[in-house]
Amino acid sequence: MAGFGWATHSAHKHSANRHHLRTKARMDAGFRQMNGNLERKGSLTSSYLEEPLNKTGVVSCIFSLKQEVGALVKALRLFEEKGINLTHIESRPSRNNKEEYEFFISVDQLSSKALDEVVDGLRTQISGQVHELSRNKQKDTVPWFPNDIQDLDRFANQILSYGSELDADHPGFTDPVYRARRKEFADIAYNYRHAQVIPRVEYTAEEKYCGYREDNIPQLEDISHYLQTCTGFRLRPVAGLLSSRDFLAGLAFRVFHSTQYIRHSSKPMYTPEPDICHELLGHVPLFADPSFAQFSQEIGLASLGAPDEFIEKLATVYWFTVEFGLCKEGNEVKAYGAGLLSSFGELQYCLTDKPKLLPFEPEKTCQQKYPITEFQPVYYVAESFEDAKEKVRKFASIIPRPFSVRYNAYTQRIEVLDNTQQLKNLADSISGEISILCTALRKME
Structure with a gap:
């Protein structure tokens, strides 16, 4: 999986890069950078915008009003009464309600405190819908999230590590041929846009040596097309690790960001990063299952607009389910997490009496710390996918977002x-x- 972690194909475990989602400073670097400028084209395609890194000293908000004579005049009078000067205003028909118009306004940052009173007035005196404010993580601020599936183009290239760059301890770090090959894969992902055909790759004889199958490595486009006929899930090429927020947002649209490159041939049984073997052997088969696909999408939907602290909790829930989850089937406990299915060493270990098996309860699971360089000491067992989905829904209902x-x-x-x-x-x-x-x-x- 290109957003969280991956499994090795041996008893060796994962590198520390796998655990990037636990570092808050890095976790949301991608979407903060992308949304730092509200003036960029297409920035209003979503109803909710991430607060900018406010270098321009501008505060922005969007509110909607019913289409009636004098509605805008009444709204602007509230700004006038508080001495707020509008530096920018534009309007558009509401996409959510045909009887309303949406107004995007910007004011000087010095007017931030007075804007609170205007917002209250818009809501109480004019019955306006105030969708968001971009102000230093105030109570009304909602992190940006994609509104349309094409919005995934906005952050798909905001990777946190790897891509065409490799760490010094990577098996392919000193191999110029492999590094050049990785750049080819990265360029494919960087240039890809939604709805395009995923470019086909001619894998080399050395890459085929990793032994995915007897004659070739499957193409992402073929797998994606098949998944869409099963559950509506599709694959999208990505150059490396996404932030946990961005990766989860993709799941909300039933889009799985997948790497296309393969591990270095010198270590076919180990990879310090997610590669196509992990993606196609670990994740893809489960996305073809309707119940599991729905479960994954539920987690993605729960992440949209969630505060940073809940993103970390959802990421932990994802870790102990989609990556390292166990599930009951009759009287047996079986593995379904991709990190287990693509790691025969941990797959054998997780079903022994060595680790602790606990019932899956999202409120408790989200608090569990976990190691990143060794087998998990704790696994969570779901009664069924349906039970897990229902529990995730209940957990999502406590996320503090106003919608x-x-x-x-x-x-x-x-x-x-x-x-x-x-x-x-x-x-x-x-x-x-x-x-x-x-x-x-x-x-x-």
């Missing part, structure tokens, strides 16, 4: 459920699905 979200598979957009119109649309959709279900049940009688 809920759902993924619209038809439009490939995230719908923010923060107004009555959105809730009505959701109710209509559910009603239609229930009608189909009832009709099918009647025909089976």
Whole structure:
């Protein structure tokens, strides 16, 4: 997996780079850098924006008003009464409610305190919807998250490590041919955009020596196409490790960021980073399962707009489920985590009496510390995927964000459920699905 960790194909364990998600300073470096400038083209494609690293001294917010005579005048009067000078204003029809308009405004940072009173006035006096504020992590600030599947293009190249650069302890560090080859893979990922065909790679004889299969290494495009016919999941090439926030955001759209390169041929049984063997042997088979695909997407959706501390908790939950999860099947306990399925050493170990097996409870699991250079001393066992999904849903409900979200598979957009119109649309959709279900049940009688 290109966002969290990976498993080796031997008893050797993972390098410290695997554990990047535990370091907060690095965890969100990617999306902070990408969203530091609200003026960039396309920055308003999402209803929620990450606060900028405010070097310009500008504070921004977006609010929506009903389409009625004098609505904007009333709103602007609130700014005037507090002595706030607008440095920028623009409008657009609301994408969430056809009866509203959205207004993006910028004010000088010195007006930040007075802006609190204006926001209260917009909400109470004019019944306006204030979607976000970009102000030094104040209570109204919501981290940016992708609203449309094409928004994944904005951070897919914001990798934290590896890519075409290798650490000194990497098996291929002193191999100029391998380093040049890695740059080719990195360029493919950097130039890829959503909906494009994933470029096919002609793997060399030395790369094939790693023995993925007898005659060749499968192509990401072929695997991605097959996954879409199974569960709607698709693969997207990535050059290296993403921040945990960015990687989880991809799962919300049923997109798995996958590496395309393969480990160095000198150590076919070990890799200090995720490679295509780990991705295709460990992760992909489970994404073809509808229940597991839904479970992964639930974690992704829970991450959208979540505070940093909850991103770390969700990442830990992901670690002990999707990467190193165990699950009951009848009277047996079986492994389903990708880190176990692609590591025969730990796969054997996890089912012995050496590690401690605990029931999967997200509230407790998210607090568990874990080693990164040895086998896990603790694993969490889910009663079933359905039980795990329900528990993750309950856990997500306590995340302090002022809205809920759902993924619209038809439009490939995230719908923010923060107004009555959105809730009505959701109710209509559910009603239609229930009608189909009832009709099918009647025909089976």
